Every structure is written in structure tokens, then in C-alpha cells.
Amino acid sequence: MIPERKTIASILRRAPGILVAVLLIFWAIVQLYPILYMFMTSVKTDKQILNAPFALPDPLKLENYILVWQGDRVAQPFSTFFLNSSIITLGSLAILLFVAGLAGYSLARGRFPGNAATQQGFLLTLAVPVHVLIIPMYFFMGDLGLRNSHIGMMLVYATLGLPFTIILMRAYFLSFPRELEESALLDGCSRFGAFIRVVAPVSRGAIASMAIINISWIWSELLFALVLLDQQGVRTLPLAVAGYRPASMTSESVLGQQFAIMSLTALPLFVFYFLFQQQIRKGMTAGALR
Amino acid sequence: MDFRRNLIWYLFLAPAVIMLLMFMALPLIQSLELAFFEWNGLRPREYVALENFEDLFDDRFFWGALRHTLIFAVFSTVGTVGIGLLLAMAISRRVRGAALYRFIFYLPVMLPMAVTAALWVRMYEQNFGMLNVMLRSIGLAHLEGTWIASRETALGSVIAVAVWQFSGFPMIILLAGIESIPEDLHEAASLDGINEAQRIRYLTLPLIRPVLISISVLQFIFSLKVFDLVWVMTLGGPAESTSVLGTFLYKEAFRKQEYGYASAVAVVMFAVIFTVTYVYQRLMRVEAVEF
Numbered sequence: 001m002i003p004e005r006k007t008i009a010s011i012l013r014r015a016p017g018i019l020v021a022v023l024l025i026f027w028a029i030v031q032l033y034p035i036l037y038m039f040m041t042s043v044k045t046d047k048q049i050l051n052a053p054f055a056l057p058d059p060l061k062l063e064n065y066i067l068v069w070q071g072d073r074v075a076q077p078f079s080t081f082f083l084n085s086s087i088i089t090l091g092s093l094a095i096l097l098f099v100a101g102l103a104g105y106s107l108a109r110g111r112f113p114g115n116a117a118t119q120q121g122f123l124l125t126l127a128v129p130v131h132v133l134i135i136p137m138y139f140f141m142g143d144l145g146l147r148n149s150h151i152g153m154m155l156v157y158a159t160l161g162l163p164f165t166i167i168l169m170r171a172y173f174l175s176f177p178r179e180l181e182e183s184a185l186l187d188g189c190s191r192f193g194a195f196i197r198v199v200a201p202v203s204r205g206a207i208a209s210m211a212i213i214n215i216s217w218i219w220s221e222l223l224f225a226l227v228l229l230d231q232q233g234v235r236t237l238p239l240a241v242a243g244y245r246p247a248s249m250t251s252e253s254v255l256g257q258q259f260a261i262m263s264l265t266a267l268p269l270f271v272f273y274f275l276f277q278q279q280i281r282k283g284m285t286a287g288a289l290r
Numbered sequence: 291m292d293f294r295r296n297l298i299w300y301l302f303l304a305p306a307v308i309m310l311l312m313f314m315a316l317p318l319i320q321s322l323e324l325a326f327f328e329w330n331g332l333r334p335r336e337y338v339a340l341e342n343f344e345d346l347f348d349d350r351f352f353w354g355a356l357r358h359t360l361i362f363a364v365f366s367t368v369g370t371v372g373i374g375l376l377l378a379m380a381i382s383r384r385v386r387g388a389a390l391y392r393f394i395f396y397l398p399v400m401l402p403m404a405v406t407a408a409l410w411v412r413m414y415e416q417n418f419g420m421l422n423v424m425l426r427s428i429g430l431a432h433l434e435g436t437w438i439a440s441r442e443t444a445l446g447s448v449i450a451v452a453v454w455q456f457s458g459f460p461m462i463i464l465l466a467g468i469e470s471i472p473e474d475l476h477e478a479a480s481l482d483g484i485n486e487a488q489r490i491r492y493l494t495l496p497l498i499r500p501v502l503i504s505i506s507v508l509q510f511i512f513s514l515k516v517f518d519l520v521w522v523m524t525l526g527g528p529a530e531s532t533s534v535l536g537t538f539l540y541k542e543a544f545r546k547q548e549y550g551y552a553s554a555v556a557v558v559m560f561a562v563i564f565t566v567t568y569v570y571q572r573l574m575r576v577e578a579v580e581f
Contacts (some may be wrong), residue, residue, distance in 0.1 A: 016486060017383070017385075020380045020383060020385060021385065023376070023377075023380055024377070024380050024381070024385060024387075024391055027373070027377060027395070028391060028394045028395070030454070031394055031395060031397065031398055031454070031458075032394055032397070034409060034410070034413060034420075034454075035397065035398065035401070037413075037420060038405075038409050049418075050418050053418070053420060053423055054427075099305045099306050099309065100306065102302040102303070102305065102306070103302060103303050103305070103306035103307075105302060106299045106300075106302035106303045107303070109299070110296060110298075110299030110302070110303075112296035112299050112300065113296075115299075118303065118307070121310075122310075123571060124568075125310055125314055125315075126567065126571075127563070127564045127567035127568050127571065128314060128318060128560070128564065129514070129515050129559055129560060129563040129564070130515070131515065131517065131535075131536050131539055131540075131556060131559055132317075132318060132321050132556040132557075132559060132560045133313075133314065133317040133318060133321065134317075134539075134540075134543070134556075135317075135321060135324065135543050135549055135552055135553055135556065136316070136317035136318075136320035136321050136324065137313070137317045138543075138544075139331075140316075140317070140320075155309065155313060156313055158309065159309045159310060159312075159313040159314055160313075160314075162306055162309060162310060163310070166306060191298045191302075192298070192302075195302075216400060216402075219402065220401075220402030220403055220404065220405075220518075222402075222403065222404050222517070222518045222521070222522075223517050223518070223536075223540075226521075226540075227540075227544065237402070238402050238403075238404035238405075238518075239404075241402070241404040241405055241408050241522070242404045242407075242408070242518075242521065242522045244408065255412075258408070258412075259412075262405045262408055262409055265402055265404070265405050266400075266401050266402060266405050269400045269401070269402065270397075270400060272400075273396075273397065273400045277393060277396075280396075280400075281392075281396060281462050284399075284459065284462060284463075285462060285463055285466055
């Protein structure tokens, strides 16, 4: 009798633990399944997708990927979109990090009139919803010849990322040791030379974490791309995903290809997340003020 | 002399300031200006004073979009923060596999929103979409729905996707908050013979309250700006039942070429979101100046 009562008591005592485990496992399935389904479906034939939605792909077909990459059945080869997205993301990051680094450094070090006011200004721009900008942007980017241009997109994305990247960079440079730059200045470096040759290389950790915070939203951005890129040849991946909209699931035969496009768009960010998950989550906690 | 010594700092600041003036301040001002004109993008624009705003406040589709935006923002905030809190508290019990759960729950946040939306369009599809297929195969066929295809359920279905994608975000932040509670407080609590429910009620929740409030406000502001999810999933339909301010603005401007009218929508959006964000920054006293 006694051992049995013991077990009942111990089950009751562990009940919250079991409940918690059930909750966690349930939610993990809810979160993971659609993502697995996306990748799994991308390597199936359309027949399999409709007739055996739960089954594992058999045989595993990479044909969907090859077809979309080369541009069969979709107007433009997917490789073009992939290249466009890569160029725009990397270019935006380069401009953003350079400009924000200089500005953050200036705000952290310089004791000039207007420093505090400039910071207030940057804080205010954080509160501007970007939707408000799209209509005038559409017209004057056209006037400047920056519509349907990679450079134009890079400048826009870099600008949108500036306010909070500057604020974070400034916070970082406040704790940066002065001795390093001062010895460079004594050696005859200019301020800019000291920044490029001494400060920036030593700060590559901080600069990398700024890149990490910004890369995912730039890669995924849809609204400005929709407005400013209306020619097929310059379009980015989110546009390719959003524009892929065949009628209904039954009447078409390109399902697998759509899933291949979605998977290819998500994949770089997933790889990136696998590699840097600690830094990404930490960065998001800091970047939450965005 | 002073200025010359400071010149280099101004030069360092210049690219950032120029870019923000050109691609943020200038379009913002032009947007405010355009709201007082009627313009189709081609003919010379015509000054109409407050007419755009008067029309806007008589436009039931505008009120619909505003209502849907607020519903979306409130429910997706409650959903993501609520689930995020639950998950954070569960993980903080040092369950086995905590690192794995943390990894999985943040994974959907990394998905580009356009991909999430396109994926869920497929999941929600009536005949072959996984949601209905699954309900059928576990004998719950009576729960099958039309989801984003019918007016009654469309907005709710879109909100559910937002909660699915973003609950990992508040989770990470709240978890950081919970883990920063000093260990000796927990020890003192357990010495006092407090049970778990009491510990959550009197220790954990009060201590993470500031984080909870700030993540809720951030999530709310973020949700007010919803565009991608709605645009890719429903384009605001069916019958405008998921139309939000972002998609309403986009359609008025780039589908109907009513640039002045759409700018009036932009001004309203700006007023709402800027005010909420500004008040939040003031309340949180986001430090900007230290010397």
C-alpha cells in the first residue's frame, strides 16, 4: 500500500512539470511543423503534394529547385532574384555600417554644440512609421533615377536602419578605450585615419553584431521593394514570393515550385540563424527599441 | 576656432544626417503637404485644403481599415506576449532541452514575412491545405473552415499567423527578464515555503512587470504597422474584411492613383503611431543624452 500512495503523491507533485512539458512539446510542434512542411513539400512532385501530404518525399526530387533557379515557368529565373536580394542586402549593410559607425563615433567622442540635439533628432526618427514615406519616395526616387535601381534600394534601406544602429553604435563607442586612438593620433594619423585603421578593426565584433541585427529585416523587406522596384529584372526575393500567386491549389501544376521559392528565400536566414543564434537573440533584445 | 576643432565631428556626422534628411525628413514633409492636394500623379495637383480629411472621415472603408488595424494590433499583441510569457516561464523552470526549445520558438521569427504569409495561404487552403486536411484526419471535420477565404474568419486567421510567427520574440525578451531575477530571491521564497503558483504571482510577475509592459507596447506599435502579412495573404480581402491602414494606403495610392487622399491616410497613420511611440519613449525615458 505504501509504495502505491508514494507514486500517486509523486505524480501529483510532478504534475506541473508534466503539464509544462506537454505545453512545450505541443507548441514546438505547432511552430516547427509548418516550416518542415514547407521544406518537405518543396522536394515533392505535385501529385505527391496533393495525394500524400503527410508522407515523406519519395523519391526526393530537387527538380523543383532546378526549375525555379533556371526560370522555367516563372517569368524570371529565380537566380536573378536571389542575386538582386544578395546585392541589395550586402550593399545596404555596407553603407549602413560605415555611415552609422562614423556617426555613432562622432556622437560618443565629439563634445560639439548640437550633439544632444542630434541624438534627440535620431530618437524622433525612430517613431516615424515608414509607410508614411512611400508616396513621396515613389516620385522623387523616380526623378533622381533611383527607381528600379539597386543603389536606390541600398540608400533607402541604409537610411531606415540608421537611427537605431547609430544609437547602439554610440553606446558601444562610449565604452571604447581612448588610449588606442590617441596613440594613433600621436603617430600622425588623422581622425578619419585613426577611425579606419584603429577604431573600426578593433570594433569588428560590435560592427558584426550590428550587421546581424539588420540583415534579416533587409533581406525580408517587402513594402519599399514593392513600391520602388516595378521591373522584373531588379526585383528581390520577397517580391518573387509575394507575386507568386496562381489561382487555386487544384487547377495548377506548379505547387512544388512555389514551395521551392519560399524555401530558397527562407534558407539563407535559417543558415545564418544556425550559425549565430546566440548573437541574434542577444542582438534582438538590444534592438528591441527599434 | 572652436568650430574648426569640431569640424571633423560634424563631417563624421554629415553622411548620416544627409541621408536621414533626404530619405526620411523630406518625404515626411512632402507627405504632410500632399495630404492637402488632390493629385493623380499626372495632372498638376490641385489645392483642396481639408477636403481629403473630410472625405476620409466619411469613408467607411477607412474606418474599417482603422478598426481592423486596432483589432489586429490588440489581439496579436495579447497573443504573442501571452504565449511568449507562458513559454518563457515554462523554459525558465530549467526543463530538459531548454536550449532546443529556445531555438525552435525563435525560428519562425527569422522567416521573411512574405514567406510566412505565402506558406499560410497554402496551409489555410480549403481542400488541400494542411489545416483542413489535418482536422479531417483526426476526426474533427466539423471544425473545418474556410479561414482566409471568408469574411467572418479572415481577420482572425491572419492574426493567428502573426501570433504563430512572432510569439518567440517576446519570449526571448521575457526570458532574459526572468533569468535576471537574482537566485537568492528564489531561495528566500522557497525557504518561506511558498509554492510555485504563489512564487509566480508574488515574485516573478511583479519583477518582470516593466519588461512585460515595454515588450507589449513595442509589439503593439510593431503590429500597427502591419502590411506584408495582410498584403500577401489576402490583399485586404475578402470584401475588405482584412483591410488595414497599411494596405488601404497602398491601394489608394498605387492602385487608384489617389495620391493626395492616400497621403491623408498616411498623415493619420503618422499621427497615431508617432504619438504612441513618442509617449512610450518618454515614459521609458530612453536615455539619449548623458553629458
